[in-house]
Amino acid sequence: MLAGCTPWPTEFADLYRERGYWQGETLGAFLRERAHRFAERTAVVGAGQRWTYAELDARADRTAAGLARMGITAGDRVVVQLPNRPEVFEVVFALFLLGALPVYALPAHRRAEISYLCSFTEATALVVADTDGGFDYRELAEQVRAETGGPEHVVVAGDTGGRPGMTSLEQVREGGGAGPGATAVPEPGDVAFLQLSGGTTGLPKLIPRTHDDYLYSVRASAEICELDTGTATVYLAALPVVHNFPMSSPGFLGVFSAGGTVVLAPDPGPATCLGLVETEGVTHTAVVPPVAMLWLDAVEGGAQAHRDLSSLRVLQVGGAKFSAEAARRVGPVLGCMLQQVFGMAEGLVNYTRYDDPEETVATTQGRPISPDDEIRVVDSDGTEVPPGALGELHTRGPYTIRGYYRAPEHNAVAFTSDGFYRTGDLVRRTPSGHFVVEGRAKDQINRGGEKVAPDEVEDHLLAHPGVHDAAVVAMPDRFLGERVCAYVIPRGESPARAELLRFLRGRGLAAYKIPDRIEFVAEFPATGVGKVSRRELREAVRAAHVPTD
Ligand code: J2J
Numbered sequence: 001m002l003a004g005c006t007p008w009p010t011e012f013a014d015l016y017r018e019r020g021y022w023q024g025e026t027l028g029a030f031l032r033e034r035a036h037r038f039a040e041r042t043a044v045v046g047a048g049q050r051w052t053y054a055e056l057d058a059r060a061d062r063t064a065a066g067l068a069r070m071g072i073t074a075g076d077r078v079v080v081q082l083p084n085r086p087e088v089f090e091v092v093f094a095l096f097l098l099g100a101l102p103v104y105a106l107p108a109h110r111r112a113e114i115s116y117l118c119s120f121t122e123a124t125a126l127v128v129a130d131t132d133g134g135f136d137y138r139e140l141a142e143q144v145r146a147e148t149g150g151p152e153h154v155v156v157a158g159d160t161g162g163r164p165g166m167t168s169l170e171q172v173r174e175g176g177g178a179g180p181g182a183t184a185v186p187e188p189g190d191v192a193f194l195q196l197s198g199g200t201t202g203l204p205k206l207i208p209r210t211h212d213d214y215l216y217s218v219r220a221s222a223e224i225c226e227l228d229t230g231t232a233t234v235y236l237a238a239l240p241v242v243h244n245f246p247m248s249s250p251g252f253l254g255v256f257s258a259g260g261t262v263v264l265a266p267d268p269g270p271a272t273c274l275g276l277v278e279t280e281g282v283t284h285t286a287v288v289p290p291v292a293m294l295w296l297d298a299v300e301g302g303a304q305a306h307r308d309l310s311s312l313r314v315l316q317v318g319g320a321k322f323s324a325e326a327a328r329r330v331g332p333v334l335g336c337m338l339q340q341v342f343g344m345a346e347g348l349v350n351y352t353r354y355d356d357p358e359e360t361v362a363t364t365q366g367r368p369i370s371p372d373d374e375i376r377v378v379d380s381d382g383t384e385v386p387p388g389a390l391g392e393l394h395t396r397g398p399y400t401i402r403g404y405y406r407a408p409e410h411n412a413v414a415f416t417s418d419g420f421y422r423t424g425d426l427v428r429r430t431p432s433g434h435f436v437v438e439g440r441a442k443d444q445i446n447r448g449g450e451k452v453a454p455d456e457v458e459d460h461l462l463a464h465p466g467v468h469d470a471a472v473v474a475m476p477d478r479f480l481g482e483r484v485c486a487y488v489i490p491r492g493e494s495p496a497r498a499e500l501l502r503f504l505r506g507r508g509l510a511a512y513k514i515p516d517r518i519e520f521v522a523e524f525p526a527t528g529v530g531k532v533s534r535r536e537l538r539e540a541v542r543a544a545h546v547p548t549d
Contacts, residue, residue, distance in 0.1 A: 002075065002101070002191040005208040006403030006411065009419070013189070019372065021398040022212035023219075024188045028096040030215060031057060031256065038229075038259035045280060046264030047085040053259070056086075059173065060093035066172035067094055067125075070153055074099030074186060077121040077194065079151070081105035081114060083132040084241055084264040087157040087169055089252070091127050092193070096211075099186030102193045103206065104242040107132065108450075111140060111508025112460070115147045116203055120406070121194060123151045127169075130158030133267075138163055143508070188212045194405055195244055195345040198451025200424065200442045202459065205414075206405040207345050214248060217349060217399040220369045221250035222257050224351050225284070225314065225339070233260030234311070236276055236285035238268040239449075244345035245318055246286055255284075270298035274307045286316040286341070288449030290480050293326055300333045312336040314354075318343055318365075319449030320481050321437050327362040340365050342437055346421050347400025348373055350435055364434035365427075373397035376420060377429055380441075392441045393427045394420040443535050445472070448480035450512045454538060457515065460507050461486060466495035471524060471534075471541040475517060486515035487524070487541050494520045519545065 001007045008016070016022045025033075035057030043053045051059070072078065078095055080102045082088040095102045103121050105114055107129075118126060126144065128137035138161055141154045145165070153167065160166040186192070191208040199205060227233045227250055235255040239246045241264065247253060252262045263280045265273050268291045276282060287295070292315065298304035315330055318341030330338040342365035343349035350366035368375065377391035378384055385391035394416060402419050403411040415421055424442025427435045445452040454472035461470040468491040475485035488500070495503075497518045504514050525540040 001189065001210075002208060002405075004406035005191055006401070008402055012398075012419075016212075016216075016372070016398040019398075021216040021220075021370065021372070022188070023215065024212065025215055026096065026186050026188050026190075026211040027192050027215065027253075028093065028099075028186065030253075031060065031093050031096070034256055034259060041259050042261045043256065044086045044089055044262050044264065046262075047266070049086050051086055053256075056089055056093070059090040060097060062173045063090050063094035063169065064097040066175045067100070067155075068098060069175055070125075070167070070172065072098060072100050072124055072153070076100040076124045077103050078125045078127060079103045079105055079114065079117050079121065079123045080127045080242065081107065081109060081129075081137065082127060082157055082242070083107045083129055084237055084266055085129065085157065086264065087129075088241055088264075089262075090173075091155075091157070091169070096186070096192060099190065101191060104193065104195055106196070106242060106510070107240055108510045108512055110510050111143045111147065113204070113508075113510055114140060115144045115508070117196075117206075118144055118151050119148045120203075121206065125153035125155060126151050127155045127157065130156050130161065138166060141166070186211065188215075197345055197404065198444055198446075199453035199456065200444050201410065201453060202455045204453070204456075205407055205410060207401055208405045209399075209401065213347075213399040213401075214253075217347070217369060218248050218250060218253040218257060221248060221349065221351070222254035224353065224369065225250045225254065225316075226354065227254055227258040227260060227284075229259045233258055233284060234263060234280055234282045235260055236263045236265055236273060236280070236282040238265045238273050238285055238287050238291065239319075245316075245341065245343060249286070249316070249318070249341055249343050249349050249351075251286070268294075270295045270302075270304045274298065274304045274309065277309050277312050278307050281311040283311055284314045284316070285312070286318070288319040289317055289322045289326065290448040292317045292322065292330070293479065296326065296329050296333050300329070309335055314339050316341050320446045321365070324362045331358075338362070342366050342425075342435060344423060346423075348395045348397065348421070348423070349399075352434070356432075356434075360430075360432065360434055363436065364430060365437045366435065367433045368395075368397075370397055370399070373400070374420070375429070377427060382416070388428055388430070390426055390428050390438055393423045393425045393435070395423060396420045443538065445474040445482050445484055447482055447484060447512055452484055452513050455534065457484065457486065457504075457509070457513055458534070460504055460509055461488060461500070463507070464495065464500060464503050466491055466493070467500075469524065471538050472515065473538050473542040477516075483516040484513065485517045485519065487519050487521050487545065489523060490520055521545075
């Protein structure tokens with residue numbers, strides 16, 4: 001396994017193979033097999049393009065050969081920051097074929113995040129779009145290079161604009177010849193990619209997922225979601241596809257496993273997405289709660305009321321808690337089934353099942369994929385609570401990691417000594433085994449599904465000369481669930497809010513992490529005796545202030 005990763009103990013790995021979870025397939029071989037089986041079916045629609053499985057496979061092959069010619073090889077890390085365009089699949093499958101590891105960055109990430117990902121993973125290449133949504137990713141790549149001195153290669157999906165040291169994806173593909181370019185075939189037990197965690201402390205942690213474990217979660221998810229090869233699935237990727245939810249729950253990989261079509265939405269707005277549902281005959285899609293709410297409002301007497309949504313069978317909602325009231329509106333307003341999904345890039349994914357009672361679907365966040373997902377709901381001492389009581393969810397299983405990448409100190413806290421991942425989620429379990437997510441024991445802000453580590457934002461604020469101290473907390477919000485609120489003790493005269501926001505943007509922080517609100521205070525509340533942890537401080541600040549809008 002890749003250095004810096006924690007393998008499953010042998011007895012678990014053996015068990016997971018014996019039970020048929022780990023089938024010894026790689027993600028590259030997975031696509032190749034589908035490309036043969038479903039050759040003429042449409043695999044991807046987006047950005048004005050339509051590719052069959054055979055076309056996607058041929059492109060991935062040529063791109064893999066081109067990347068190999070550039071010197072990218074098995075085990076190399078490649079930061080991939082691409083919006084929802086078909087090229088994203090070409091690039092990640094090419095990397096899988098080579099055994100190189102995509103490191104998934106979100107399109108919203110900026111210099112701070114991309115520089116960190118490139119340096120921390122010692123990436124040999126960065127793949128970006130030219131421009132998207134008015135933002136120039138080539139400029140970002142240049143800034144990252146100036147800051148980090150790397151990565152060696154920058155590949156641009158689109159036009160390089162003549163920038164030195166950048167290669168267009170087309171040049172890569174054309175330079176690749178007929179392929180195959182792979183020099184070493186990756187092992188199914190190898191790490192296939194690094195996914196980003198929401199993060200609780202400082203900088204985001206990286207999640208190493210193997211071909212074997214990830215493909216199990218994909219196959220099992222496709223089965224739970226009844227994506228079979230006989231009926232045509234048309235899946236709308238409304239969220240950025242590099243996120244774990246639209247990638248694997250069952251996501252584009254689940255859809256590819258069943259020979260379905262993935263339609264890429266450039267944005268999650270109701271006009272774009274409901275328009276695509278109508279024109280492309282979308283059957284399944286996945287969104288976060290605020291997006292679901294926008295769609296519901298737009299259809300219920302809103303601007304999208306005229307849409308024919310009759311093709312839509314399932315709306316998956318996950319990433320943050322979906323309220324029971326909103327959940328109950330889905331069937332009547334959109335005319336489709338709701339499926340709640342409570343998942344995490346670290347592994348464990350829970351689904352409500354299609355045959356669950358309506359009340360279960362409206363009020364729970366689902367139950368685990370696998371009979372071998374081991375679950376403990378524990379109190380703050382780590383002792384299991386009685387059935388039905390509130391506690392923190394710990395889990396271990398055939399597709400849940402045993403450790404983050406190159407993070408031994410954090411791993412000692414995030415995992416129990418017997419390998420359970422401490423999710424930081426506070427849950428109750430119903431007698432049927434479904435979870436109700438009630439809150440969080442971890443230090444994280446869930447801004448409508450986008451995860452923010454308060455630490456990270458505080459560190460950036462503290463770098464401002466006018467900031468003496470800062471505490472970043474979640475602020476309840478009707479639409480997003482939570483927003484980011486920063487309490488700041490100024491050093492001397494308060495800096496202007498606008499100046500602080502400009503400062504944070506200037507540090508290259510993704511927009512969703514920039515505080516929605518900044519409150520200046522003279523001091524933080526006392527938190528009792530002894531050394532105060534940042535966490536206790538944040539709790540005290542939140543309890544004392546609780547902004548209400
Ligand atoms: C409450 N909290 C939820 C839900 C995730 C499928 C779906 C989502 C993710 C994801 C994912 C929640 N109700 N329905 O990877 O494959 C919060 C929890 C969890 C954290 C994980 C997937 N669904 N959450 O959201 O890695 O706090 O994965 O631990 O981004 O989101 O975040 P992330």
